[in-house]
Amino acid sequence: MKRQLAAVLAADICDYSRLMGEDSEAMLRALRRLRAEVFGPNIASHHGRIVKSMGDGWIVLFSSAVDAVSSAMRVQDRLAEGGHPDEPEIRMRVGVHLGDVVEEEDDVFGDGVNVAARLEQAAAPGSVAVSEAVYGSLDGTLRPSFDDGGTWELKNIERPVHVWVRGEIPKATTASRTNSDGLKIAVAPVATADDRHEVQELAHAITGDVTTYLDATMWMSAVVSQSEGDAKYLLQSFLRSSGDRLRLDVQLIGAGDKVWLKTKFDGTLTDIFDWQDTVSEELSGQVLRTIFDAEQSRLDAIADSELTAADHALQSAMALELCDPQSLERTLAHTASALEIEPDRADAISMGLIAFQSCASVGYSDLCYRYRKHAIEWLKAAEKQSVQYPSLQIPVAFAARLEGSVSALEYRRVIETVLRMSSLDYVTLTFCGWGFLFLGLPEPAMDCLRRALKLGQHTPWRLIILGGLGQAHLQLGQFRKAIEVCNEGLALSTRYSALYRQAAAAYAQLGEMEKAQAAIAEVLKQMPEDTISAVRTRSGYQENPATRLYFDGLRMAGLPE
Structure with missing residues (x-):
C-alpha cells in the first residue's frame, strides 16, 4: 500500500452508452483515436500516470496541480476542435482535486480520488471543474481561465467544496489559430515494439511534448494523427530499445513523400525524464528550422504578384524574428498585401497590429508614420472580430489604453479575459505578459512570459x-x-x-x-x-x-x- 499527496484528474466520456448503442464500431474507432492521439499523449506529456481505466473514464495522478490542469485544458480544447467525420463526436467531463491518495494493487482510493470523481460527475460536458485546493496552486496564466463556481454539495462528500470552473468555450475561440488555411503538420504517435509500461509512456510523452511545441508556433498548427490528412507535413517516429538503451528514429515527410529531415536520438532508461525533455525540445527545434527554411525557399521562388493571402500571412508571421526595423517592415508589408487580397483575414490583422504596436513601443517612428493609415484600418477590422478571435483583443485594448479611453483596471480585465480563452498560445502569453509589465505588475507578467518561453523557445x-x-x-x-x-x-x-x-x-x-x-x-x-x-x-x-x-x-x- 502506497500513500501520497497528488493532483487527481478524473475524466469520463459523456453519453458513452448511447454512442456505443448507435454505432459501436465507429465509437470504438473514436475511442482508439482519443487514447492514441489526444488523451494518452497529453497525459504523458504533463507527467501524468493513468492508475485506473474504466473503458469510458480514467483516473490519472500528477505530482503537480499545474500539470493536471494544463493537461485537462489541452484535452478539452483538442476535443472541441472536432474529430474524424466518420466517427461520433466525443465530449468529456473532467474534475481535478489535490488530496491524499492510497494505491493498493490495481486500485486507487482516498479523498483525492473521491472529490475529483464527484467534481467530474457534476461538471458540464466540455468543461473542467477544479477544487479550491487546485485553484490555489495555479499560476497567473491559468487562473484567469476559471470562473468562480461557488460552493458545491457533492454526493457522498461530507463537506461542501468551493469549485472553480472552466466552462465549455465556443469552438471559434478555443483554437489559437485565426485562419483555416494555415500551414499544418501531423505528428504521428511515436511507435514502439517494446511493451514495457515505461517505454510506452515515454512514447506517449514525446508525442505530446513535440505536438505542444510545434502547435505553439504562430505560423503553423500541429495535430496528433496517424496520417497526413490535410496537413502539409507528417512527422513519424519509432522508439527502439535494447535493455536500457533507447533510440528514437525520426523522419519529416512532405508532399510527394519527400523526406525533409531524417535524424535519431540515443539515450537510456536511467535518465528517462531528462532524455524525454531533451529529445522533445531538440526535435521540435530541428523540425521548426527545417519547415521554416523549406517554406521560406518556396515563398522566395514565387513572384510577389502570385502570392496568395495565406502566403503573405505566413511570410508576415515568419518575418518577425529579430524585432528590428527590417523584420518589422517585412511583417507590415506582407500584412498589407494579405489584407489587400482578403480584407477580413484575422491572422494577418493580428500580426500586423502586433508589428505596428511593437514599432510604436520600441520607438521606430518612421515605420509608424508609413503604416499609420493601414494600422487604423486594421484596428477597425480587429474591433469587429475581437469577440470571435481572442488574439485580436490585446492590440485593440492596447490602442485604447494609449488613447486614454481604457483605464488601467479595464486594460487588466481585458488581459485576464484573453488569458481565459487562450492561455496556451505563446503569442497571446507574450503580449499579455508585456501588458502586465506596462501596468507595473511583474509577478503575473513573469508567469505569462515563463510559460511563453517554454512554448515558444524554438520560434522567432x-x-x-x-x-x-x-x-x-x-x-x-x-x-x-x-x-x-x-x-x-x-x-x-x-x-x-x-x-x-x-x-x-x-x-x-x-x-x-x-x-x-x-x-x-x-x-x-x-x-x-x-x-x-x-x-x-x-x-x-x-x-x-x-x-x-x-x-x-x-x-x-x-x-x-
Whole structure:
C-alpha cells in the first residue's frame, strides 16, 4: 500500500452508452483515436500516470496541480476542435482535486480520488471543474481561465467544496489559430515494439511534448494523427530499445513523400525524464528550422504578384524574428498585401497590429508614420472580430489604453479575459505578459512570459519574450538576473534597443555606472532622439514602484528626460 499527496484528474466520456448503442464500431474507432492521439499523449506529456481505466473514464495522478490542469485544458480544447467525420463526436467531463491518495494493487482510493470523481460527475460536458485546493496552486496564466463556481454539495462528500470552473468555450475561440488555411503538420504517435509500461509512456510523452511545441508556433498548427490528412507535413517516429538503451528514429515527410529531415536520438532508461525533455525540445527545434527554411525557399521562388493571402500571412508571421526595423517592415508589408487580397483575414490583422504596436513601443517612428493609415484600418477590422478571435483583443485594448479611453483596471480585465480563452498560445502569453509589465505588475507578467518561453523557445519570438523577462526581473528588483536575460537576448540581436535600456537601468540600480552609460550610448546610437518621456508615453507605462525602478535606472544611466 502506497500513500501520497497528488493532483487527481478524473475524466469520463459523456453519453458513452448511447454512442456505443448507435454505432459501436465507429465509437470504438473514436475511442482508439482519443487514447492514441489526444488523451494518452497529453497525459504523458504533463507527467501524468493513468492508475485506473474504466473503458469510458480514467483516473490519472500528477505530482503537480499545474500539470493536471494544463493537461485537462489541452484535452478539452483538442476535443472541441472536432474529430474524424466518420466517427461520433466525443465530449468529456473532467474534475481535478489535490488530496491524499492510497494505491493498493490495481486500485486507487482516498479523498483525492473521491472529490475529483464527484467534481467530474457534476461538471458540464466540455468543461473542467477544479477544487479550491487546485485553484490555489495555479499560476497567473491559468487562473484567469476559471470562473468562480461557488460552493458545491457533492454526493457522498461530507463537506461542501468551493469549485472553480472552466466552462465549455465556443469552438471559434478555443483554437489559437485565426485562419483555416494555415500551414499544418501531423505528428504521428511515436511507435514502439517494446511493451514495457515505461517505454510506452515515454512514447506517449514525446508525442505530446513535440505536438505542444510545434502547435505553439504562430505560423503553423500541429495535430496528433496517424496520417497526413490535410496537413502539409507528417512527422513519424519509432522508439527502439535494447535493455536500457533507447533510440528514437525520426523522419519529416512532405508532399510527394519527400523526406525533409531524417535524424535519431540515443539515450537510456536511467535518465528517462531528462532524455524525454531533451529529445522533445531538440526535435521540435530541428523540425521548426527545417519547415521554416523549406517554406521560406518556396515563398522566395514565387513572384510577389502570385502570392496568395495565406502566403503573405505566413511570410508576415515568419518575418518577425529579430524585432528590428527590417523584420518589422517585412511583417507590415506582407500584412498589407494579405489584407489587400482578403480584407477580413484575422491572422494577418493580428500580426500586423502586433508589428505596428511593437514599432510604436520600441520607438521606430518612421515605420509608424508609413503604416499609420493601414494600422487604423486594421484596428477597425480587429474591433469587429475581437469577440470571435481572442488574439485580436490585446492590440485593440492596447490602442485604447494609449488613447486614454481604457483605464488601467479595464486594460487588466481585458488581459485576464484573453488569458481565459487562450492561455496556451505563446503569442497571446507574450503580449499579455508585456501588458502586465506596462501596468507595473511583474509577478503575473513573469508567469505569462515563463510559460511563453517554454512554448515558444524554438520560434522567432524568443527575443521578444526575453525582452519581457528582462523587464519583469528589473521591475522585481532582480537587477543581476535582468542583466543576464538582456545579454542572452543581445546574443540573438544587437538591434533590439529595449534590451539596452533594460540593461542600462539594471546596471545603474547596481551602481555600475560605466556599464550603464555604455548601454545608454548604444540606445542613443540606434535612436538619437530617445527620452524617458517618450519611453513612458509610447507604451503607456503605469506610474508605480515597480515601473519606477526602470525609469529611475534610466535617469541615473543618463537617458535624457
